[in-house]
Amino acid sequence: DADVTQTPRNRITxxxxxxxxxxxxxxxxxxxxxxxQDPGLGLRLIYYSFDVKDINKGEISDGYSVxxxxxxxxxxxxxxxxxxxxxxxxxxxxxxxxxxTQYFGPGTRLTVL
Amino acid sequence: xxxxTQSPEALRLQEGESSSLNCxxxxxxxxxxxxxxQDPGKGPEFLxxxxxxxxxxxxxRLKATLTKKESFLHITAPKPExxxxxxxxxxxxxDMRFGAGTRLTVKx
Numbered sequence: 393d394a395d396v397t398q399t400p401r402n403r404i405t406x407x408x409x410x411x412x413x414x415x416x417x418x419x420x421x422x423x424x425x426x427x428x429q430d431p432g433l434g435l436r437l438i439y440y441s442f443d444v445k446d447i448n449k450g451e452i453s454d455g456y457s458v459x460x461x462x463x464x465x466x467x468x469x470x471x472x473x474x475x476x477x478x479x480x481x482x483x484x485x486x487x488x489x490x491x492x493t494q495y496f497g498p499g500t501r502l503t504v505l
Numbered sequence: 506x507x508x509x510t511q512s513p514e515a516l517r518l519q520e521g522e523s524s525s526l527n528c529x530x531x532x533x534x535x536x537x538x539x540x541x542x543q544d545p546g547k548g549p550e551f552l553x554x555x556x557x558x559x560x561x562x563x564x565x566r567l568k569a570t571l572t573k574k575e576s577f578l579h580i581t582a583p584k585p586e587x588x589x590x591x592x593x594x595x596x597x598x599x600d601m602r603f604g605a606g607t608r609l610t611v612k613x
Contacts, residue, residue: 396548425601434509434592435549435603450600482548492537492596496548 396497411470415483424466429480473504511604528593529575541592583611
């Protein structure tokens with residue numbers, strides 16, 4: 393089984409809809425991250441969390457919110473989706489006690505029409 | 506502004522033709538430089554972390570090196586299965602900045 397799982401893997405939605413992307417991990421890591429990937433722009437950090445009570449904005453947090461429901465679960469919400477949020481979304485985890493290496497999930501392809 | 510720039514954007518090699526991918530960075534207080542491999546439709550897969558100038562790490566046909574301004578990923582005698590996008594990223598404090606990647610194609 394994969395260490396970092398993301399659901400759904402693909403989602404098509406309409407402008408103005410609320411969307412939640414979910415991430416779960418079995419690696420026992422304390423830190424979790426959400427990124428988006430756009431062609432030619434690379435991965436950009438949306439939010440990150442170092443433990444259940446710690447949430448921090450990343451480079452591009454506008455239009456997004458997150459919830460860390462448990463050490464193993466970190467969800468990303470788009471309150472009112474817009475077409476320029478169409479992208480690949482990746483969740484990642486790291487073990488703060490062992491360095492900065494991040495391990496990524498398989499991604500969610502989100503299309504906003 | 507912290508930035509990571511990768512070149513070239515795309516690279517096509519014949520099987521066995523060695524080459525290098527470049528990652529230049531301007532990340533203040535760089536704590537580590539990372540290389541990842543990404544296959545189509547998948548998440549990035551960790552390859553290497555480099556922490557100080559002069560450091561080198563190897564894995565099969567790949568070798569990563571680091572200077573004070575850039576990192577190189579050397580690919581020796583590549584095989585078609587090495588075809589992928591290679592990403593580098595620099596981290597300072599809590600913020601990891603990724604480059605846009607180099608898309609490598611190795612023809613048999």
